[in-house]
Amino acid sequence: xRIACPHCGERSLxxxxxxxxxxxxxxxxxxxxxxxxxxxYTFERTNPPGPxxxxxxxxxxxxxxxxxxxxxxxxxxxxxELARDVALAAKSATxxxxx
Amino acid sequence: MMKGQTxxxxxPHMTSTHYSIFSVLREALRGHTGWGPxxxxxxxxxxxxxxxxxxxxxxxxxxxxxxxNYGPLRIAVLxxxxxxxxxxxxNTTIVRSNYLLPGNIPFYELSMKLWEGLEQDLNYNAMVSxxxxxxxxHSDAQRDAFAxxxxxxxxxxxxxxxxxxxxxxxxxxxxxxxNGRFPIHGGLLQPRxxxxxxxxxxxxxxxxxxxxxxxxxxxxxxxxxxxxxGRVTGVETSRGLIGAKKIAMAVAGSxxxxxxxxxxxxxxxxxxxxxxxxxxxxxxxxxxxxxxxxHFYISQSDKGGLVFGGDLDGYNSYAQRGNMPVVEDxxxxxxxxxxxIGRVRLLRHWGGIMDMSMDGSPIIDKTxxxxxxxxxxxxxxxxxxxxxxxxxxxxxxxRDAPHPVAAAYRLDRFATGHAxxxxxxxxxxxxx
Numbered sequence: 001x002r003i004a005c006p007h008c009g010e011r012s013l014x015x016x017x018x019x020x021x022x023x024x025x026x027x028x029x030x031x032x033x034x035x036x037x038x039x040x041y042t043f044e045r046t047n048p049p050g051p052x053x054x055x056x057x058x059x060x061x062x063x064x065x066x067x068x069x070x071x072x073x074x075x076x077x078x079x080x081e082l083a084r085d086v087a088l089a090a091k092s093a094t095x096x097x098x099x
Numbered sequence: 100m101m102k103g104q105t106x107x108x109x110x111p112h113m114t115s116t117h118y119s120i121f122s123v124l125r126e127a128l129r130g131h132t133g134w135g136p137x138x139x140x141x142x143x144x145x146x147x148x149x150x151x152x153x154x155x156x157x158x159x160x161x162x163x164x165x166x167x168n169y170g171p172l173r174i175a176v177l178x179x180x181x182x183x184x185x186x187x188x189x190n191t192t193i194v195r196s197n198y199l200l201p202g203n204i205p206f207y208e209l210s211m212k213l214w215e216g217l218e219q220d221l222n223y224n225a226m227v228s229x230x231x232x233x234x235x236x237h238s239d240a241q242r243d244a245f246a247x248x249x250x251x252x253x254x255x256x257x258x259x260x261x262x263x264x265x266x267x268x269x270x271x272x273x274x275x276x277x278n279g280r281f282p283i284h285g286g287l288l289q290p291r292x293x294x295x296x297x298x299x300x301x302x303x304x305x306x307x308x309x310x311x312x313x314x315x316x317x318x319x320x321x322x323x324x325x326x327x328x329g330r331v332t333g334v335e336t337s338r339g340l341i342g343a344k345k346i347a348m349a350v351a352g353s354x355x356x357x358x359x360x361x362x363x364x365x366x367x368x369x370x371x372x373x374x375x376x377x378x379x380x381x382x383x384x385x386x387x388x389x390x391x392x393x394h395f396y397i398s399q400s401d402k403g404g405l406v407f408g409g410d411l412d413g414y415n416s417y418a419q420r421g422n423m424p425v426v427e428d429x430x431x432x433x434x435x436x437x438x439x440i441g442r443v444r445l446l447r448h449w450g451g452i453m454d455m456s457m458d459g460s461p462i463i464d465k466t467x468x469x470x471x472x473x474x475x476x477x478x479x480x481x482x483x484x485x486x487x488x489x490x491x492x493x494x495x496x497x498r499d500a501p502h503p504v505a506a507a508y509r510l511d512r513f514a515t516g517h518a519x520x521x522x523x524x525x526x527x528x529x530x531x
Contacts, residue, residue: 001422014424018414018529020368036514042526043366043457043513047355049417071371073417 001075006082009060015060021045022053022067022083049073055083101237118222137302138182138309143316146342147173149496150323150334151155151349152357154178156187156297156482157474158349159304159315160489163221165506166311169497174313175343177336179320183301186351189451190482191374191408193387193398195232195292196257199248202507202519204255204459209504210487211257211291217450217486223303225295226401231386232292233262233270235436237281239295241391245287252289271388274437281392281435290388294398300485324361330469331361347472347496349488352417352452354475361468365475366457366513368528371416372408372449373425373480377443379403388436395432397440404446407433411453411479413529453479458518459531463492464510472496473510478531 004010023046027037050073056066065083070076116122116135126133149165152159154176162176172477194214196207219223236242242261244347249259263285276283305315316338325333333342350357352369389396397407409429409443412421426448434441438480456462456476461484466473474492477484491505501508513526524530 012424013422014427020415020527020529037513040364044364045355045366045368046359047368047415049356049369051424052415054415070414072415075416075418075420075422 001077003056003066003068003077004080005058005061005064005066006080007064008058011058015058016066017059019055019057019065022055022086030057051078055097110340118224137306138315141175141309141314141316143175143336143338143341144173144314145340146333147175147314148343148463149174149345149347150341150343151176151347152334153348153350153353154182154186154305154315154317155185155349155351156300156485157259157351157492158347159301159308160485161347161349161474161492162302162308162313162315163311164488164490164493165496166308166313168493170311172497174308175341176308176313176315177319177321177341178315178317181317182315183298186451186453187301188298189374189449189483190297190479191396191406192294192297192400193232193396193399194294194295194483195289195387196229196483197232197234197248197252197259197287197289197292198521199251200519200521201251201255202376203521204252204257205504206487206491206508207484208255208257209490210484212230213490214295214483215291217295217300217303221307223299223306225299225303227293227295228401229291229293230398232289232389233267233386234288234389235267235274235283235286235391237284237392239284239448240285249287255380258289258291260290262286262288269384271437272382273383273439274388275435277451277478278435279428281390281431286391291502294360294387294400295482296401300482304485304489317437319469321357321360324468326468333472343470345470345472347474347514349474349492350525351454351475351477351481354454354473358466358475361466361471363466363468365473366462366510366526367476368415368455369417370411370413370453370455370529371418371421372411372453373421373429373448373450374406374408375426375448376400376428376446377440378446380405380443385405390432390436393428393432393435394438395429397433397437405440405443411455411529412450415453416450418450419452446476453477453481455479455528455531457513457526457528458520459507459522459524459528461488462510463488463495463505463508465495466510476508480529489516
């Protein structure tokens with residue numbers, strides 16, 4: 001398994017740190033269901049057997065946070081995006097739907 | 100109980116022989132022609148009192164203790180593959196009860212006591228070998244931490260001996276004691292720890308459960324749950340519908356997938372752990388030795404092969420195979436500890452899928468779905484827990500109340516702030 005970092009190209013796995021499921025979102029701490037939401041966010045995972053969106057940190061490289069979409073049953077990497085781009089796209093999508 | 104019953108094929112069930120020196124001698128005299136199968140390959144019946152999903156070590160021991168302690172019950176064990184083909188045959192066979200926290204020690208000590216009487220109980224040679232588990236320490240701080248752990252163990256009646264360097268040298272003289280980075284200062288020894296032949300554990304429990312009337316149904320994959328209101332009433336399988344009053348899940352790395360069919364989302368991630376076996380060598384490692392400055396553990400099997408492993412790969416996986424960085428890391432740990440194994444050749448190497456929980460401790464509890472019970476989160480310590488896991492899970496299923504030594508293994512402990520985090524890593528499954 002190798003990860004193609006958008007900045008550095010295809011690099012060995014030992015340059016990266018894994019940081020788990022990228023689909024969980026930190027809930028609103030001021031919401032009325034905040035306690036339950038934080039339990040779900042912190043501890044519960046879908047843990048699917050197929051494609052999995054996950055966070056990787058290029059620790060021994062460019063220090064970028066990446067969102068990798070990988071099939072966890074075959075280890076085939078489908079896509080690698082910069083986590084920054086993913087976050088910005090999500091932000092502008094929320095803005096569009098709000099306006 | 101089995102005598103006089105007929106199987107689905109109409110033939111009488113083969114009742115397996117009681118194993119003893121006399122049966123061995125009798126079979127030796129007639130050329131070993133009289134050994135029957137150790138358990139029936141049962142066909143599914145339309146319904147049961149209890150259906151256990153997963154025919155691994157934990158599922159089989161659950162079936163055995165349910166039938167033995169709470170029977171008579173109509174029990175089936177559903178196994179997607181074959182008996183002995185999952186994690187029960189993929190681990191590094193180590194048993195120990197050297198834990199630190201009060202939620203864990205009594206449970207693992209019960210398991211150790213069950214291991215000690217297992218072969219007599221099952222009438223099956225599981226090659227239980229209490230050859231000792233030695234955890235090495237490499238600094239003053241680590242010695243203090245090990246002294247604390249040893250004291251916690253002894254307060255719970257578990258055996259623990261803190262050894263200095265001279266004592267360790269006497270036990271395993273060939274370690275790299277004066278390693279520049281990781282000098283060995285001593286170790287914490289649990290003399291009653293050791294190894295058990297894992298395949299024999301699966302076979303022994305399967306035979307024991309079968310002799311008590313449990314149906315072991317292989318090649319039977321669960322595809323979904325049948326619900327009646329809030330309650331589960333059966334399972335859809337690759338071999339048809341099977342009704343059940345109670346359904347128990349013991350499916351290790353597949354926990355999230357099976358629970359998802361019942362609409363549950365668990366505090367579990369599936370991770371791959373690699374293990375290694377070398378070519379056979381003459382005996383030179385008596386017990387289990389673990390490296391305290393990295394993550395590396397090693398023992399020598401009775402066939403002579405060195406059995407060893409280390410850390411998880413660290414990313415979610417269902418692939419049953421890992422990657423090179425961890426292979427390298429494990430071998431580096433081995434070389435730092437005992438350089439003499441450097442030229443030994445690897446014979447085989449594999450990966451297994453671990454149900455890593457959010458605090459590194461297991462779950463034995465009812466689920467929010469009526470009639471559905473969960474046994475999961477064994478991380479990579481499931482094998483040593485096999486007897487107690489089944490024992491306590493059987494108690495939970497039969498009595499609808501947790502066994503006292505497993506009472507801390509609740510599913511809701513994360514929400515209530517009662518996590519049992521031995522390593523103090525927080526909710527990061529790949530670090531436990």
